[in-house]
Amino acid sequence: MADARCACGALRLTFREPPQLTALCHCLACQRRTGAPFSANAFYAIDCVEISGPSTEFVRTAESERSVRMYFCPTCGSTVFWKAEAAPFWIGVAVGAFADPAFAPPSLSVFEQSKHGWVTLDETMEHAQGLPSS
Structure with missing residues (x-):
């Protein structure tokens, strides 16, 4: 499994499991x-992620x-990860921080109420105007 890191490489995340969701x-x-x-x-289970290097919150x-x-x-200012009070058991990681074109594709697209009109997405993924109800 690839590491996620900032542009300068100082902040790095390593994972013991694959993501539970890509969105x-x-x-x-x-x-x-x-x-x-x-x-x-x-999004990963928070207990399967190891964080190394400095970060600012x-x-x-x-x-x-x-x-x-x-x-x-x-x-370098790269936002690499986040933790949401609404999902305390998950850690969100920017897919771009992996710099891996083969990364698992998203299965969900949320907050499409503010999606740019020229953005077109695969219809096989789940689409939600806000957060999905389930």
Whole structure:
């Protein structure tokens, strides 16, 4: 399994298990975080991830009114992972931090209410205007 790391390599995550979910998110917060029209995210059981290197924490309030703790490299600024109060047993990791074109494709696309109209996605994945109901 590949490591995830920031652009300069100082902040690194290693994994003992594959992701439990890979999803796209079109929410405005993810658009601002990534500088892209959506984010690609892998979610892991928090106890299977080892984090090494320095990180700086930024806490934001999600649309659910719960906190999301974002962790980025203090040297290069790459946001590599986050922890959401709404999902305390998972750690979210930016798929781009793996720099692996063969990474597992997403099975879910969320917050499509703010999806850019020119973005087209595979219809085989699950689509949700907000968070999925299940």
